Amino acid sequence: MRAYCGATSSERIRKEQVEGMSENNAGDELAAATSEASLAASRQRSRDIEADLAVHPERWRVLTGDRPTGELHIGHYFGSLANRVRLQNLGVETWVLVADYQVITDRDGVGPIRERVYSAIANYLACGIDPERSTIFTHSAIPALNQLLLPFLSLVTDSELKRNPTVKAEHEATGGRPMSALLLTYPVHQAADILFCKAQLVPVGKDQLPHLEQARLIARRFDERYGRSVPEHPVFPQPEALLSVAMNILGTDGTKMSKSKGNTIELGMDADTTAKLIKKAVTDSDRHITYDPVHRPEVANLLLLAALCSGDDPVAIAERIGDGGGGALKALVTEAVNTFFAPIRQRRAELVADPGYLEQVLAAGNAKANAQAEATLDEVRTAMQMKY
Ligand code: TRP
Numbered sequence: 001m002r003a004y005c006g007a008t009s010s011e012r013i014r015k016e017q018v019e020g021m022s023e024n025n026a027g028d029e030l031a032a033a034t035s036e037a038s039l040a041a042s043r044q045r046s047r048d049i050e051a052d053l054a055v056h057p058e059r060w061r062v063l064t065g066d067r068p069t070g071e072l073h074i075g076h077y078f079g080s081l082a083n084r085v086r087l088q089n090l091g092v093e094t095w096v097l098v099a100d101y102q103v104i105t106d107r108d109g110v111g112p113i114r115e116r117v118y119s120a121i122a123n124y125l126a127c128g129i130d131p132e133r134s135t136i137f138t139h140s141a142i143p144a145l146n147q148l149l150l151p152f153l154s155l156v157t158d159s160e161l162k163r164n165p166t167v168k169a170e171h172e173a174t175g176g177r178p179m180s181a182l183l184l185t186y187p188v189h190q191a192a193d194i195l196f197c198k199a200q201l202v203p204v205g206k207d208q209l210p211h212l213e214q215a216r217l218i219a220r221r222f223d224e225r226y227g228r229s230v231p232e233h234p235v236f237p238q239p240e241a242l243l244s245v246a247m248n249i250l251g252t253d254g255t256k257m258s259k260s261k262g263n264t265i266e267l268g269m270d271a272d273t274t275a276k277l278i279k280k281a282v283t284d285s286d287r288h289i290t291y292d293p294v295h296r297p298e299v300a301n302l303l304l305l306a307a308l309c310s311g312d313d314p315v316a317i318a319e320r321i322g323d324g325g326g327g328a329l330k331a332l333v334t335e336a337v338n339t340f341f342a343p344i345r346q347r348r349a350e351l352v353a354d355p356g357y358l359e360q361v362l363a364a365g366n367a368k369a370n371a372q373a374e375a376t377l378d379e380v381r382t383a384m385q386m387k388y
Helices: 002-019 026-032 036-055 074-090 100-105 113-127 143-147 149-153 158-163 165-172 181-195 206-225 271-279 297-310 314-352 355-383
Strands: 061-066 093-098 134-138 201-204 240-243
Touching: 026 158, 026 206, 036 074, 036 206, 036 240, 061 074, 061 181, 074 093, 074 113, 074 201, 074 297, 074 314, 093 113, 100 113, 100 181, 113 134, 113 314, 113 355, 134 355, 143 149, 143 181, 143 355, 149 181, 149 206, 158 165, 158 181, 165 181, 165 206, 181 206, 201 206, 206 240, 271 314, 297 314, 314 355
Parallel strands: 061 093, 061 201, 093 134, 201 240
Antiparallel strands: none
């Protein structure tokens, strides 16, 4: 029975993959994930999920993660960390991955990986991730998660991966570096990150939607090809995107805040360094401060940052500054940022001073992730008739 089902479903997948070379293909499905119509649908779905999270948080499991290629900064805080803490505090089971194997997709070597991993963990805890309620873990410590990559790779084609818009963009950002096979296949690895713990929800920005679509395709294809012994029980749920309600903060030069551009204010920086960076921030020549994100993006960004830190309204802040100019604006932003992050930085400093505790938190998270990954891999082996 299983063999029969296996044959028909593999025919279907082969057909899907052959069609993948023609017009109506999965690569387009991935690209379509960022189309306007699809984006509107994803936004609506995210609003519906948010409504359910408030009522039934226990029904949902969330996976999020960061690539430890640098220090987490205040853009990460407002863009994702605060949202994770919010979800955790709603009662949603939250898994946080420090994606160490993903570091080596687009560079030579691992950099100061150990310091960065523990620094990320200190930041998570300082921001409010509670290791009793959330699971913090690293790729490299979870063999069974990584092993999922093997069967998953059988479910995608190279052309599908080459057309993934996010992979393309990330490859372009390397400035002509040959694409490593790991960069090409990392969406599949990321699917393993999501599916090993059967997360139904991944908070993402819209640039990550193609990855989520890839994970959904893999989940579906796995069950079609290997998992139909109990049709009503797919091995993997279809994970969904939770489009962030979170804010996009620009760097001090007015472009995307990014570790590689040196325009970030790191969570772990002290108040003086923060003040110096904000003093150097780009504004414009109009001394009259107004909140106008379209025409005055740099000024608007600083106002937004002050607003997020103070809980005030950016328009009201702008009106208060009035003709005070960039200097008054920057003084206000510095005060707001340093006041808001002071307790987080204080906790962070205490945590960094206790490396034994951070090691303990990671060891406990990795143990929990290993148990989960082994259970999932066991189901995968069962579905694939490879349990000996
Ligand atoms: N790619 C994410 C980043 O750059 C990190 C990450 C790895 C991730 N695996 C994931 C995010 C799975 C969501 C789901 O920060």
